[in-house]
Amino acid sequence: MEPSQTINIRLFHTNDIHSHFETWPTIVGLLKSKRELAKGKGEATLTFDIGDFVDRFHPISEATLGKGNVELLNAAQFDAVTIGNNEGITLSKGELLNLYADAKFEVLLGNLTISDVDTKSFSKPYKIYEKSGVKIGVIGLTVAYPVFYETLGWSIKDPFEALNEILPIVREQSDLVIILSHLGMRDDQRIAEQFSGVDIILGAHTHHLFPNGEYAGETLLCGTGKHGNYLGEVLITLNKESKSIINTEASVTEVHKEPKYYQDETTKVVLANLMRLSGEILSEPVTQLTSNMNVNWFKDSPLPKLLASALRQWTKADVSILNSGILLDGLAQGHVNKGDIHRICPHPINPCVVHLSGKELLEALNRCEDKELTHLKMKGFGFRGKVIGRMVYDGIMIVDRDKKRHFNQEDIFINGEGLDLKRKYIIGTLDLFTFGHLIPQIRDADHKRFFMPEFIRDVLFWALKSV
Incomplete structure (x- = not known):
């Protein structure tokens, strides 16, 4: 098919960073470079994190209760995230409700609900993005630990039950459906087997690495390991008229092997400032x-x-x-x-x-x-x-x-x-x-x-x- 008859959309994704910021300046530098290249080719882009970006082992995350992490995601211009268990059950309910107050990105989460009538949710179950005329439905799901979530005052729903309710609504409105899944590799495979109409699952939780993605039926599964060792990328080619998928191509960049000139200097300054602030708070x-x-x-x-x-x-x-x-x-x-x-x-x-x-x-x-x-x-x-x-x-x-x-x-x-x-x-x-x-x-x-x-x-x- 001629290039004039196709649309390219490029996804970038990270997961399970766990506040390992050693590679974060390089990841941000790579994102900026790759987005510019995509823009030059006329490709639309979306950037997602699939949870456990926060880990309170790190002084920045401990001192700021994760808000320093949100500042880093803002600066890196992420479009949306879902949460992992480290965001969900290592913060109090009030701290999690406040975590994303200054976020410049969407928090997508379809299976965690607030029972308090007067409390505003920090998330939404899905969002429909429109890029180059293509409607992209993105759903967020996180692993359910009922005892822990209920102890903290949340109501956590089985992700498969939640998806059963959300997917038909999203599918009806979308040309392409993506799940941000902090459920783990086996559950991602199970979703692909049990649900039709899911095109791509960007995975997390079990720290699995799929260098070129893996197909389960017609669903592409992706994962970038852990700790910012890899940056994930998916190139989606669609028919311009029908908006149907022609091809998907998944890849990862091994961040540690990239030249130092990719390190984003602004991000290094932000991290240094956050470390100073954290030192003051923890003193x-x-x-x-x-x-x-x-x-x-x-x-x-x-x-x-x-x-x-x-x-x-x-x-x-x-x-x-x-x-x-x-x-x-x-x-x-x-x-x-x-x-x-x-x-x-x-x-x-x-x-x-x-x-x-x-x-x-x-x-x-x-x-x-x-x-x-x-x-x-x-x-x-x-x-x-x-x-x-x-x-x-x-x-x-x-x-x-x-x-x-x-x-x-x-x-x-x-x-x-x-x-x-x-x-x-x-x-x-x-x-x-x-x-x-x-x-x-x-x-x-x-x-x-x-x-x-x-x-x-x-x-x-x-x-x-x-x-």
Whole structure:
């Protein structure tokens, strides 16, 4: 078909940046260059972020509660974003409602709703863009964690149910349908299998990388990995008269390999200013230590013990269990500020309580003392450390802890009394252990209560205030 009979639309997309701003000036420089090239060819462009752009491990995101991230997206001239779980469940409801107050882009989110009658939503489920005469329907969806969202006061809907309602409305108004999906690769594939009329899914959440996209049926799936390592691009060629798709071509640019001259100088200045501002905000004093409080990931040490004691008190639990690796470093004698606490405990991890029988607790403690778990190097479930480390307890005493590999009922004392296998105990711990395979007994507990929006560093802050 002759070029005069076709229309080209070019999409740019990022996902799961997680406040890793190391490559952000290069990404912005590339976007500016690529948009100019597209403009020169008569191509329309749209730029999207697919969520988890904010991650409070970074001082800018912590100090500004994500608003610094929004400033960066504004400056980079994004057209729309959807949210990930890091925006959705690591901020309070009020903080999320305020996050995008100054946004110059759309927030598209079809499965999170506000029950408060008088509260204005920060998002809309979809938007219809018109580019070069082509109507492009864009829908946003995020992964549903009902317990966490409901604890924070939100109503989160199953994304497939939401899409079932939204897609027919959008499809009817659009020549082309795109989903900004912070659902993960498997759910993207499931959408492609179960729903007709979805042309492109720009994916996220599972950090998958599709260098040239992948087709599931007639739907093109895309993903750019994580941490700004890649910038995604999709060239869509349509018939000018019928507006039907002739061809799609997906690609990624490996950002680290691009020359330094692509780095956008204005973005570097904005980041430097945000770092200065964040330093000022996080300089708020917390306490003054009369001696060093060290951390050792593989031996008993004072700061993890202080945190375990505080966690037990703060959650009003019978005992507490946490890992030494939750603290990345100790605190030196002298002044301690909020930035120090954030530096050593950057994880978006919430305190929680679970109820375990004595029998389940015994099994959990044997798992906790497993050397494989102690030395496990991991990332994920909010953990931003290097290694799980030795478990730290408050209210639990294990006889000959360092001499045995397996423990029986008679080896365990709870607040000075022998372990009762039939009694129910309230355990103060970290939400980290309610996921995955780390401590199955905690993961599988019938009763769980999460403290949100507080992070474990808020408990440390509370403990140090009284030191």
